Amino acid sequence: MIIDIDRLPSEGLKVCRDFEFFNVELVEENAVFCEPVHAEISVRKVGEEILIKGRVRTCLSFVCSRCLLPFEFPIDSSFDLVSFHEELDAGKDQLNKDDLNKCFYYTRKIDLKEIVLEQLNLTFPVKPLCSEDCQGICPICGKIIKKGECLCMENESDPRLKKLKIFLRDKR
Ligand SMILES: [Zn+2]
Numbered sequence: 107m108i109i110d111i112d113r114l115p116s117e118g119l120k121v122c123r124d125f126e127f128f129n130v131e132l133v134e135e136n137a138v139f140c141e142p143v144h145a146e147i148s149v150r151k152v153g154e155e156i157l158i159k160g161r162v163r164t165c166l167s168f169v170c171s172r173c174l175l176p177f178e179f180p181i182d183s184s185f186d187l188v189s190f191h192e193e194l195d196a197g198k199d200q201l202n203k204d205d206l207n208k209c210f211y212y213t214r215k216i217d218l219k220e221i222v223l224e225q226l227n228l229t230f231p232v233k234p235l236c237s238e239d240c241q242g243i244c245p246i247c248g249k250i251i252k253k254g255e256c257l258c259m260e261n262e263s264d265p266r267l268k269k270l271k272i273f274l275r276d277k278r
């Protein structure tokens with residue numbers, strides 16, 4: 107969905123719609139869409155700045171990085187961007203961390219679909235986990251601890267073994 111900057115009405119533009127993407131467009135490997143991405147976006151031009159505010163909502167299926175089981179990951183994230191025309195921004199090289207929400211448009215058009223995908227990808231956790239305390243796979247028997255298939259911990263009261271397990275788990 108392409109927005110022509112020169113045709114933006116002075117009061118701005120509000121968009122509320124669903125976007126469909128391919129799973130391969132997600133930065134997270136093995137991530138799968140459970141539903142389309144619902145986006146509410148407002149685009150407004152103030153001087154030469156384009157203000158883009160929005161909210162993206164969807165549900166993805168990720169693979170837990172510890173136990174390797176798929177789990178659902180609901181996303182509801184807001185964003186607030188300022189876009190400048192490239193030529194106007196001479197001080198671009200001096201951008202610091204606080205300016206991460208600034209972006210630049212090189213043509214007179216803005217692709218909302220691209221922005222939605224970009225913002226969605228930014229919300230992903232570095233290591234997806236089905237739950238914070240997921241025990242992952244047992245390094246001794248190779249079974250998923252969560253499912254109760256692994257009895258190593260119960261059978262073994264050796265504290266060194268327990269330490270080894272925690273160490274191996276945290277390395278993942
Ligand atoms: Zn897990």
Ligand SMILES: [Zn+2]
Binds near residue numbers: 248256257258259
């Ligand atoms: Zn085990």
